[in-house]
Structures are given as C-alpha cells and as structure tokens.
Amino acid sequence: MRTPTNVGLAAWAHWLRFACQNALRNRRRSLATAAVAALGTSAILMASGFALSSYQGLAQAAARDTGHLVIAKAAQFEGDEDAPLQHGLDDAAALRQRLLADPQVRQVLPRVGFGGLVSNGDKSVVMLGVGVEPDSEFAVKGPFLTLKAGQVLASGSGQAQVMLGEALARSLKAQPGTGLTLLASTVDGAMNAIDAEVRGVFSTGVPDLDQRLVYTDVALAQRLLGSERVSSLGVFLDRMESTVGARQRLAAQLPTLEVRTWDQQAPFYRAVRSLYNRIFGALGLIIGAIVMFVVVNAMAMAIVERTREIGTLRALGTLPGQLVRALALEGMVLGGAGALAGALLALAVSLLLLVVPVQMPPPPGRSQGYPLLLVVEPLIYLGTVAAVVLLAMLASAWVARRAVRMPVVDALSHT
DSSP states (O other), X not given: OOOHHHHHHHHHHHHHHHHHHHHTTTHHHHHHHHHHHHHHHHHHXXXXXXXXXXXXXXXXXXXXXXXXXXXXXXXXXXXXXXSXXXXXXXXHXXXXXXXXXXXXXXEEEXXXXXXXXXXXXXXXXXXXXXXXXXXXXXXXXXXXXXXXXXXXXXXXXXXXXXXXXXXXXXXXXXXXXXXXXXXXXXXXXXXXXXXXXEEEEEEOSOHHHHTTXXXXXXXXXXXXXXXXXXXXXXXXXXXXXGHHHHHHHHHHHOTTSEEEEGGGGOHHXXXXXXXXXXXXXXXXXXXXXXXXXXXXXXXXXXXXXXXXXXXXXXHTTOOHHHHHHHHHHHHHHXXXXXXXXXXXXXXHHHHHHHHSOOEEOOOTTOSOOEEOOOOOOHHHHXXXXXXXXXXXXXXXXXXXXXXXXXXXXXXXXXX
C-alpha cells in the first residue's frame, strides 16, 4: 500500500529526474553555468579558509605572548605609572599557587615590565624591558620567537644575563657574550645600573619591537627596579576555548584584581579580524551576485528556447506552480553540481598546501613570512554550498515565474 508520504517522495523524485534531464539538454551551457558556480564556491571557501587560518595564527601568537588571561591591578592596564611597579602585585607567589589550583590552569607566569636604557659603553639606546621566568616563558612561546644567535635565558644560572631583539643587538654591535649595562629608575626614583651579559639574540618578526625589546629574568628585573613586585601574571589554560569560562570564574574569586582575556590585550588581532571580515564579506557578496546573474542568464535562455514546450505543458493541464518547481529544481541541479565541485576543489587545494608548502611574504609591519594554510571548517563548507544552491534555486524560480504567466496561446505560437 502506498502512503501519502511515499506518493509525495515519488513525485519529488519524478520532478528531480525531469530537472536533471532538462539540465543535460544543453550540456555546454549547463557546464558553463556549473563551472561559474564551482569557481565562486571554491573562491569563497578558500578565502574563508585563509581568513580562519590567519585568525587562528594571530590568536595563538597573542595567547602565547600574554597568556590566555592576564591578571593585574586595574590601573596596570592603563599604562600610566608615576614610578616603576607602582601598580604591581605584591604577593605574586601566593596568588600564583591559588591560580594553579584551578583545574583548567596549566601555567601561571609572572612578568615585570620596565623601561630604561641599555648601553655598550659607547652608545645608549632606549629599551623596553620584560622580566620573565625563562624556562617556562620560552617553552610556551614556541615558534613565535625565533632565536637568531646564542641561547635562550636559563633559570638559576647565577649570572646577570639578557636577550636582545635582533635590531637592538645590531644597533649596539652586541652578540652572545657581549657585556652591556642596563639603566632604569627604581621605585624610589633613583637611578640603578646592572651589568649583564648577552645570552642570545632573537626576533619577534616585528621590526619595531626588535629595536627595543630586552628579556631578563624576573629576579634581575626586580633587582634593577628595587622591588619584589611583578607587573602582571599570565595565566595559560588547557585550551583556547576555556578562556571565557575561566575568566568569569577567576574574576569572581579575585574581586580586587582585573582579569582580562588575550584578545582584550591584542589590538592587532582585532584590527586584522575586522579588516578581513569586511574584505571577505564583500568578496562573498560579489561572487554571490555573479553566480546569481549567471544562473539567471542560463535559465532565461533555456526558458526562451522552451517557451512552446512550456505552452504545451500548460495546455495539457500542468499547473504554473509545477512548472516553477521544475525549473527551480533545474537551477538547483546546476547550482548544486557546481557548488559540490567547488567544495571539492577548495578541499583539494587545502590538502595540497599541507603537502606542498607555500610561503607567504611578510605582511606590513613584520619581517617574517608565514606558510599559506587554508582551514577546512565543515560548517562553512555546508553553509556555502547550501547558500549557492539556494541562490541558484531562487534565481531560477524568479525567471520561471515570469515565463509560466505567459498566455498559453502566445506560448504555443512563440518562435
């Protein structure tokens, strides 16, 4: 016994088969239409994959630099201090142990930020100093800090050592083993100087930062500034997705302190994301319009050629709605075939880039290139394919509605 559901499915299958047969009647035009849809789909997916790859790379770099969360006094984030470490944290060791008790916290790293001068005896240069815990800090940074010469700082060496940015080392004619003098104002307003040896030379990939950046260990920075405080604590979590929940939880536990996320401390990431969203959003709209116009043109030509056929079907009792549905399904077949082909092309290119690396040139403001990668996001693939198919269906239905309203006599006499 055939149920109404089976009858409905059989009818849809019949109309879909009819649409496929119609789409194959003019293979050259159908192939050209599907090719445009394929190229449009692949362009959208590859642009989206590039944007997502850029977002992920910048997010990882920002999180590794500051920590997924940054904890400090609220005034510390404003950047205005009358004296070094004026808004620093007093009992950082106890606070650190408290934070490590959270199951999602993997590491808590103290930082001491300070400014001053670094001198080789003949020349003095303004520096941007950062006191860190060397063993943990440079293990966390991974590929986002490139060692150019020497070695990274090591804890417990018993010597005053520093690491210099590549451009700063070049300016001071310094190399591993060179002796330098660090000068900075203490918390009491006096000038203090400490002799240190260059342990290594590094590059962050940002030339302006490499001209000023100096890494020391926390103990040396505190001795230079004459204080046991630290500027902030960087909290590293088990994964990026834990950031929002951990921030809410830690902010409730530490009402006197400010807890900020990595993206709040990453203006470059926010600027790039905003720019790319606008660029690729406009690109998607343009490609969508092109696909729509191509489908409209192809369906309009097909309908003009089959006007007498449409009139014959109307004369035999076929309802206008059924004809609109058939032509919309024909557009769906063309758009669907092109969208699936485009998705497969984008997927193939994404996988190929993993096997055959392509290096991108350095972006503005940076000195290092990066590998070109395209992220494959299933939801974006499904959404893009569905959008192209829907766009093709709507375009076909719009053209078909005008054709099926033609009087039957005029359709039958059309030449």
